[in-house]
Amino acid sequence: MIKKLSAVLLAGALTFSLTACGGSSDSVDKETPAKGDKKVIKILHWKQDNINKAVEEINKKFEEKYPEYKVEYTTTGPDDEFKQAQRARITANDVDVLADLSGMRLSPQEWTPGAKVPDWQQWIDTGLIADLSGQAFIKNYNANDIEKAGTYNDKVYAVPTGKVAMSGLFYNKEIFEQNGLSVPKTWSEFIKLNDALKAKGITPIVVAGKDVWPLKLPVFALQAKILGGGDQQKWIEGVWKGETAYNDDEAVEVLDKMKTIQDNYMIDGFMGIDYATAPSYFATGKAAMLADGSWDAPTVAAANPELKFGYFPLPATEDAAKNASFVGKYDVTWYAAEKGPNKEGALKWLEFFSEPENYTTFVKAAGFIPTQDNIQTESDFIDNELTPYLGDFELAYEIMMINRQNIGEHLAAEGVHTEFLAPGGLYKTAKELADIQQKEWEAAAPK
Amino acid sequence: MYPFGKGFNRFIPLLLLLIPMALYIVFYFGPSILTVIYSFTDVKNLPGSTYQFVGLDNYKDLFFSGNSGERWRSIINTLIFMFVVTIVQNGVALFIAVIINQRLKGDYFYRAVFFLPVVLGVAVVALIWGMMFDPLNGPVNRLYDVLFGYQDMFFGSFTHAFGYIIFVQIWMYMGYSMLIFLAGLQSVPKDLYEAGHIDGTSKWQSFRHITFPLIAPSFTVNMLLSIIGAMSTFDIILATTDGRFNTRTMAYDVYKETFRGSLEMGLPSALSVIQFLIILLFVVVAVRQTRKREVEY
Numbered sequence: 001m002i003k004k005l006s007a008v009l010l011a012g013a014l015t016f017s018l019t020a021c022g023g024s025s026d027s028v029d030k031e032t033p034a035k036g037d038k039k040v041i042k043i044l045h046w047k048q049d050n051i052n053k054a055v056e057e058i059n060k061k062f063e064e065k066y067p068e069y070k071v072e073y074t075t076t077g078p079d080d081e082f083k084q085a086q087r088a089r090i091t092a093n094d095v096d097v098l099a100d101l102s103g104m105r106l107s108p109q110e111w112t113p114g115a116k117v118p119d120w121q122q123w124i125d126t127g128l129i130a131d132l133s134g135q136a137f138i139k140n141y142n143a144n145d146i147e148k149a150g151t152y153n154d155k156v157y158a159v160p161t162g163k164v165a166m167s168g169l170f171y172n173k174e175i176f177e178q179n180g181l182s183v184p185k186t187w188s189e190f191i192k193l194n195d196a197l198k199a200k201g202i203t204p205i206v207v208a209g210k211d212v213w214p215l216k217l218p219v220f221a222l223q224a225k226i227l228g229g230g231d232q233q234k235w236i237e238g239v240w241k242g243e244t245a246y247n248d249d250e251a252v253e254v255l256d257k258m259k260t261i262q263d264n265y266m267i268d269g270f271m272g273i274d275y276a277t278a279p280s281y282f283a284t285g286k287a288a289m290l291a292d293g294s295w296d297a298p299t300v301a302a303a304n305p306e307l308k309f310g311y312f313p314l315p316a317t318e319d320a321a322k323n324a325s326f327v328g329k330y331d332v333t334w335y336a337a338e339k340g341p342n343k344e345g346a347l348k349w350l351e352f353f354s355e356p357e358n359y360t361t362f363v364k365a366a367g368f369i370p371t372q373d374n375i376q377t378e379s380d381f382i383d384n385e386l387t388p389y390l391g392d393f394e395l396a397y398e399i400m401m402i403n404r405q406n407i408g409e410h411l412a413a414e415g416v417h418t419e420f421l422a423p424g425g426l427y428k429t430a431k432e433l434a435d436i437q438q439k440e441w442e443a444a445a446p447k
Numbered sequence: 448m449y450p451f452g453k454g455f456n457r458f459i460p461l462l463l464l465l466i467p468m469a470l471y472i473v474f475y476f477g478p479s480i481l482t483v484i485y486s487f488t489d490v491k492n493l494p495g496s497t498y499q500f501v502g503l504d505n506y507k508d509l510f511f512s513g514n515s516g517e518r519w520r521s522i523i524n525t526l527i528f529m530f531v532v533t534i535v536q537n538g539v540a541l542f543i544a545v546i547i548n549q550r551l552k553g554d555y556f557y558r559a560v561f562f563l564p565v566v567l568g569v570a571v572v573a574l575i576w577g578m579m580f581d582p583l584n585g586p587v588n589r590l591y592d593v594l595f596g597y598q599d600m601f602f603g604s605f606t607h608a609f610g611y612i613i614f615v616q617i618w619m620y621m622g623y624s625m626l627i628f629l630a631g632l633q634s635v636p637k638d639l640y641e642a643g644h645i646d647g648t649s650k651w652q653s654f655r656h657i658t659f660p661l662i663a664p665s666f667t668v669n670m671l672l673s674i675i676g677a678m679s680t681f682d683i684i685l686a687t688t689d690g691r692f693n694t695r696t697m698a699y700d701v702y703k704e705t706f707r708g709s710l711e712m713g714l715p716s717a718l719s720v721i722q723f724l725i726i727l728l729f730v731v732v733a734v735r736q737t738r739k740r741e742v743e744y
Contacts, residue, residue: 091494116709269583272583406512406514407513409517441513443512444512
């Protein structure tokens with residue numbers, strides 16, 4: 001009986017699976033002609049509402065102008081999830097245009113033996129990225145920006161679409177005015193400002209400590225202005241050559257100043273605030289300042305359209321002139337895949353994107369500082385808050401630092417990780433953390 | 448006499464078995480062996496790139512380089528995680544299973560409630576506990592404040608985050624262990640208890656000498672599942688702290704190195720091999736110990 005029953009079941013299962021197969025192949029046959037003869041261009045990007053909408057708008061116009069193409073625009077979660085998708089798609093030759101999270105980070109130099117080679121460089125070296133040097137649309141961009149963020153071995157491989165400031169603090173203009181406070185120009189003015197706010201019972205600063213990386217942003221200001229006496233590049237070279245160190249006076253000063261801010265002026269429980277909610281604390285007046293990148297200005301504005309806010313560089317030193325410029329990076333940077341299914345389409349799309357009219361749509365929505373000249377962003381925030389401090393725009397430590405392989409966690413991901421400082425972290429003083437960092441740096445030296 | 452027929456027919460079952468066998472080799476066994484081989488090479492996640500055998504370099508990198516302290520901590524964390532989860536989860540599960548097995552009123556309801564977290568899935572569980580443990584507005588911190596006048600950072604605390612993750616893991620899978628114990632408990636013949644009762648056993652004695660030996664097979668299964676499960680957990684860590692605040696385990700490191708680290712595949716392969724060896728060691732010891740206790744009356 002059991003044998004019979006199982007035979008019937010088995011036969012049933014087989015028939016079912018066979019019919020299932022038949023069904024699916026039928027539907028494939030029907031679907032193929034419906035797609036028509038359009039050539040698909042596959043674009044990979046991360047989720048960021050304001051930017052996604054602008055790109056979708058550009059895609060629509062592109063398809064109208066070139067009806068022979070169809071744009072397949074895929075977005076994933078940001079940061080690590082995106083990096084994972086990037087790697088999978090580029091190595092499977094399943095993408096035509098892909099975004100990167102910043103302009104080209106520095107690649108190893110002759111003074112960095114055994115350093116980590118960034119992904120983009122390995123992709124170019126293995127022939128996965130298209131050479132854009134001869135393309136006319138590259139000329140639409142500022143030559144200096146292309147040189148800094150899109151060029152490798154004298155060839156252009158990437159299009160940096162805009163710059164962002166990372167080292168600033170958003171501030172609530174109303175709170176500042178009501179209390180007779182002004183934008184601080186030096187470190188001691190900054191401390192006075194914070195004390196004045198505290199004395200009136202106002203929380204000075206909110207930051208998304210739970211995500212940890214936002215703590216890096218104010219540190220970028222401190223690093224750029226303090227390390228190497230304001231010459232960060234020199235300090236980084238020095239640390240490789242053994243001339244400077246993670247526990248030298250300047251590096252300790254960076255950690256110490258951040259510790260002062262964390263211990264005294266951050267909102268209680270900032271290590272529990274995540275990146276998505278931090279702007280709402282600021283926008284609803286729960287804190288007078290927000291440590292965040294300039295790209296988040298649209299989010300702040302959306303959280304409270306009535307709010308009057310500004311943005312100023314964190315003054316890291318007592319030298320007002322030195323403090324008066326932003327530290328940042330190039331944001332969304334496009335690459336075209338050399339071996340993707342539709343390289344010709346990728347170049348066509350990049351050309352269309354780079355037309356000043358379309359580029360303006362993009363850069364306005366993104367809130368970036370344009371990398372094309374003569375673009376009218378019509379943004380008060382960019383014109384009045386960012387532009388005055390763009391004179392000596394410098395790249396952040398995160399972009400300039402060339403890390404050692406297998407570096408310890410206190411220096412990993414090109415940061416100095418002030419979350420490890422007490423009270424949240426385990427190290428009581430800046431010097432303690434600095435000593436650990438130097439030890440880890442030396443331990444990671446190539447043998 | 449000839450269940451599979453004669454002549455060629457005899458080989459049909461073997462031929463049919465080849466299909467799942469081939470699938471198993473291609474998708475499971477093959478990649479596992481490749482992982483071991485890759486752990487001795489400098490293979491990269493780049494198409495067409497060549498690779499060379501580098502001997503034990505990847506293993507040396509794991510334990511004798513700048514970040515080897517973190518590797519050791521991951522191993523220690525993994526062991527703590529495994530011991531605490533296995534002991535507490537099975538202890539609580541057995542306790543609750545015994546209570547539910549007393550033919551309580553509404554036992555189906557309790558069973559469903561305790562099993563519910565298993566069905567929810569990691570993302571939902573992480574979201575729920577993320578809100579419960581919100582240090583600024585969460586209910587648990589209010590409770591702490593009222594009861595002990597104390598506030599915690601929960602998943603943002605270097606000293607406590609790992610403990611909270613262990614708690615969430617146990618909360619999530621306790622119902623699963625409970626169900627297995629319950630199945631074991633229900634298969635114990637009632638007459639044994641009656642016989643024991645006539646001989647004058649106390650409640651503890653009948654649990655110790657009748658129930659426990661007879662549910663030993665469920666115990667073995669639960670032990671194995673929780674050891675393997677706990678040692679290969681990375682999802683709940685990823686969803687709650689993302690490995691920050693000293694909450695990394697070996698499984699999390701494997702995930703991170705493979706998908707988010709550099710393009711190197713040799714190092715994560717070596718890490719996987721070590722993780723496999725540690726799990727194997729504990730599973731073998733656990734099976735030997737628990738099998739000894741299994742009896743049949």
